[in-house]
Amino acid sequence: xxxxxxQEVLRLENVTKSFGNVQALNGVSLAVGDGEVVALxxxxxxxxxxxxxxxxxxxxxxxxxIYIGGKKAEIRSARDAMNLGIETIHQDSSLAVDLSxxxxxxxxxxxxxxxxxxxxxxxxxxxxxxxxxxxxKRVGIKKNLxxxxxxRALSGGERQSIAISRAMHFFAKIIILDEPTNNLGxxxxxxxxxxxREVRDAGHTVIYITHNIHHVFQVADRIxxxxxxxxxxxxxxxxxxxxxxxAIITGADRRELxxxxxxx
Amino acid sequence: MKHSRWRALLRKxxxxxxxxxxxxxxxxxxxxxxxxxxLNVSNLLAFLPELGIIALGMTLLLTxxxxxxxxxxxxxxxxxxxxxxVQHAGIDLGTALIVGFALTATIGAANGLFVTKAGISSFxxxxxxxLLVRGCTLFATQGFPLASWSGESILQILLAGSFYVxxxxxxxxxxxxxxxxxxxxxxxxxxKVGNWISAIGSNRxxxxxxxxxxxxxxxxxxIVTSLLAGLAGIISSLRISSASPVAGDQYELxxxxxxxxxxxxxxGGRGTIIGTIIGVFLLRIIRNGIVxxxxxxxxxxxxxxxxxxxxxxxHSIVHKRSIRS
Numbered sequence: 068x069x070x071x072x073x074q075e076v077l078r079l080e081n082v083t084k085s086f087g088n089v090q091a092l093n094g095v096s097l098a099v100g101d102g103e104v105v106a107l108x109x110x111x112x113x114x115x116x117x118x119x120x121x122x123x124x125x126x127x128x129x130x131x132x133i134y135i136g137g138k139k140a141e142i143r144s145a146r147d148a149m150n151l152g153i154e155t156i157h158q159d160s161s162l163a164v165d166l167s168x169x170x171x172x173x174x175x176x177x178x179x180x181x182x183x184x185x186x187x188x189x190x191x192x193x194x195x196x197x198x199x200x201x202x203x204k205r206v207g208i209k210k211n212l213x214x215x216x217x218x219r220a221l222s223g224g225e226r227q228s229i230a231i232s233r234a235m236h237f238f239a240k241i242i243i244l245d246e247p248t249n250n251l252g253x254x255x256x257x258x259x260x261x262x263x264r265e266v267r268d269a270g271h272t273v274i275y276i277t278h279n280i281h282h283v284f285q286v287a288d289r290i291x292x293x294x295x296x297x298x299x300x301x302x303x304x305x306x307x308x309x310x311x312x313x314a315i316i317t318g319a320d321r322r323e324l325x326x327x328x329x330x331x
Numbered sequence: 332m333k334h335s336r337w338r339a340l341l342r343k344x345x346x347x348x349x350x351x352x353x354x355x356x357x358x359x360x361x362x363x364x365x366x367x368x369x370l371n372v373s374n375l376l377a378f379l380p381e382l383g384i385i386a387l388g389m390t391l392l393l394t395x396x397x398x399x400x401x402x403x404x405x406x407x408x409x410x411x412x413x414x415x416x417v418q419h420a421g422i423d424l425g426t427a428l429i430v431g432f433a434l435t436a437t438i439g440a441a442n443g444l445f446v447t448k449a450g451i452s453s454f455x456x457x458x459x460x461x462l463l464v465r466g467c468t469l470f471a472t473q474g475f476p477l478a479s480w481s482g483e484s485i486l487q488i489l490l491a492g493s494f495y496v497x498x499x500x501x502x503x504x505x506x507x508x509x510x511x512x513x514x515x516x517x518x519x520x521x522x523k524v525g526n527w528i529s530a531i532g533s534n535r536x537x538x539x540x541x542x543x544x545x546x547x548x549x550x551x552x553x554i555v556t557s558l559l560a561g562l563a564g565i566i567s568s569l570r571i572s573s574a575s576p577v578a579g580d581q582y583e584l585x586x587x588x589x590x591x592x593x594x595x596x597x598x599g600g601r602g603t604i605i606g607t608i609i610g611v612f613l614l615r616i617i618r619n620g621i622v623x624x625x626x627x628x629x630x631x632x633x634x635x636x637x638x639x640x641x642x643x644x645x646h647s648i649v650h651k652r653s654i655r656s
Contacts, residue, residue: 125540146542161540163533165600166526174530175541177523186524186548189517219654 074101075137076240076272077122082131084117091117092128093296099241104263104273106283106304108316109293115276118293119243122274123155124148136240149175154234155243161230162218169199169214172233202236224255228262235266242266243274248282260286280309280316292316342653344594345606347645352613359620366623369498375619376501377570380508383611384563385582386589387508387515387604388556393587393595394519394602395552396532397446397453401438402560402586404464406579409435409561410568411468414477424484432561438464439557443550461583468576476575479568491569504566511559516604524548532599589614592642613642 077099084092092114099105109115121128124142133140135151142148148155155161162171170177178195179188199214218226227247234242244263248256263286266273277283283290284304292300292315300315313319340346359366385402392399413431416422422430438460445456480487492503519525530538531545539545560579568574587597593610595602614635621634 123540144542145540149542155540157536157540161537163530163537163600165533165596166529170526170530174526174538175543177526179523184522186527187518187522189521190523190526192521 075099076101076135077274078134078137079118079122080132080134082118082121082133083129084121084126085129090296092121095131095293095296095298097291097298097301099272099274101240101272102267102270103289104267104275104287105289105291106287107274107276107291107293108278108280108283108312110316113293113316114296115293116245117296119155119245119274119276122148122241123153123243146175149237149239152240153243154237154239154241155245156227156230156234156247157245162226164219165217167215167217168203168212168221168229169195171218171229172199172202172214172236176237198236202232222255223251224258227251227255227259231259231262231266235269235271239271241272241274243276245276246278247275248277248279256282280312283312284309294318342649343603344601344646344649345603345609347649348593348606348609348613348642351642351645352609352616355613355616355620359616359623362620363623363625366620369500371619371623373500375615376499376505379611379615380502380504381563381567382582382586382589382615383508383608384504384511384566385556385560385586386607386611387511388552388559389586389590390593390595390602390604390607391515391519391528392552392556393590393597394532394599395528395549396535396599397549397552398457398587398597399442399453399553399556399560400457400583401442401460401464402556403579403582404461404468405435405438405557405560406564406567406582407574407576408438408464408468409564410479410574410578411472411477411576413565414479414568414574415471417480418477424480424486428486428565431565432558435557435561436554439554440550442557443553446553447546447549457583465576472576474576476573476577479572479574487569490566502566502570504563504570507562507566512604512608519602519604528552529600529602532596532602534600585614588639591646592639594646614639 075098077097079095079097082092082095083090095114095118107115107118117126120126122133122142124145124147127143133142135153140151142151142153163174166174173195178191178198180191182188196214203212203214212221212225218229221229231242231244231247248259251259260282263273263275267286275283275287287304290300290302290304290307290312291298292312294316365371385406389399389402409431412434413424413427416427416430417424420427442453442457442460445451446453488503490503490507493500495501519528527538527543527545527548530541530543531548535545564579567578589610590607591597591610592613593603593606593608595606617635617638618631621631622628626634
């Protein structure tokens with residue numbers, strides 16, 4: 068309802084990408100509006116990861132256009148994507164576990180003094196710590212986390228929350244979550260799902276990739292399903308159900324699937 | 332609060348290394364009163380900074396998750412090439428050193444490029460480079476040591492001059508080591524690139540996803556490590572007035588042992604310059620002390636190997652404890 072009136076933040080037009088003989092993306096077109104939570108579903112090898120990597124600058128596309136906020140964008144590197152307001156959180160690879168929370172939060176965008184020294188510039192440790200503590204408080208991570216504690220000391224759920232709050236902190240327009248609840252316990256998963264709702268309420272757009280269809284219905288406004296490198300369905304979460312989504316993902320006939328479920 | 336600060340200190344890898352260093356010093360002092368004699372301390376401090384300078388570069392490289400086996404070969408290569416130029420091409424020492432360091436930097440760059448762009452492990456790349464560089468050095472000299480610089484030169488004094496503090500004779504290398512250690516300590520712990528180095532070693536793809544230029548940083552570190560090994564070689568050859576093509580044999584293993592004994596993780600992500608300084612002292616003191624205590628020469632390595640293993644056990648236990656709590 069709100070969605071129709073909001074602006075479009077990301078649009079893909081006819082994006083293709085192949086690796087050798089494998090056509091990973093085959094003319095993908097997709098529009099995502101401001102403040103939406105879009106779930107991206109599909110079986111292994113459907114092209115989800117390739118699509119996400121193209122948007123987050125980890126590899127280019129062969130053809131097709133990407134528009135951010137209505138403007139055509141060239142995304143050649145992770146840095147380009149970040150500068151355009153796109154933050155990607157990979158399932159377990161977005162934090163350096165030996166570094167402190169504060170140092171992770173600002174990795175790649177460290178506040179420095181004497182910036183003319185380039186990479187050798189001294190970190191502004193006071194500001195780093197202060198901003199990190201504020202951030203931890205603001206995103207409401209329940210436990211009292213010390214900004215100087217190494218990521219290694221945190222649970223999986225806490226780590227994901229840190230990664231997501233980092234994206235929020237840098238006012239990312241679009242936050243992409245690549246299977247954020249993989250390897251998490253039940254309670255931690257709920258924590259992350261709650262967090263996604265908070266992220267949306269704070270005005271960010273979320274693209275959420277998962278294998279767990281149940282989670283999708285808890286947080287997503289829209290469901291986009293990929294199969295063999297193309298988008299085969301783009302539906303409002305309110306207009307569909309788990310069975311239908313499952314059928315589209317696997318490409319099975321819906322009635323057959325329902326019958327099978329009934330037999331069980 | 333104070334209690335927990337003590338505990339945090341105890342959990343640092345440097346602390347256990349330091350305690351063992353103190354134990355070693357006390358033990359050797361009690362075992363042989365010549366251990367702290369000015370002559371022995373002078374001897375110890377003449378050679379120690381040369382390995383120490385290489386260890387500083389190796390610490391940063393290990394923290395970024397790579398290592399360099401070619402440092403021992405470069406240690407011989409850089410002075411040999413420089414002295415060949417001086418003696419056969421009639422170039423003055425300053426220019427010859429510049430050429431020597433330029434070639435040394437090229438070796439580092441080649442290591443870095445092969446590791447990052449060709450994706451070959453640093454073990455294999457630098458092992459090949461070790462053979463290549465050592466082979467070039469041996470061939471260029473036909474296996475004979477060269478007389479090093481014997482004339483007076485301001486460079487000679489800057490790099491290898493000596494002075495007395497009390498009765499202890501010190502060389503310029505100790506000042507180089509101290510200054511470079513301070514610089515590397517700053518770089519690793521307080522600079523932007525230091526944060527990148529730890530992040531790359533800890534989780535490379537995370538660092539890349541945050542826009543950290545991981546490959547450029549690694550290539551830079553390979554160059555720095557080579558240059559430091561070259562500098563140590565030059566300092567050493569000027570001190571002993573000889574540039575030998577077989578100098579620095581097996582230094583790579585000694586240096587890596589020093590760095591990991593100090594508490595830097597071989598797998599990357601966690602590096603400590605303080606720990607490396609302690610490790611350098613610890614290994615040199617153990618080598619020196621064992622001889623003074625009267626361990627037979629052939630049994631010498633048994634003790635060194637055993638002590639390194641014990642140190643690594645201690646680090647592993649301390650590290651596991653610190654994760655659990």
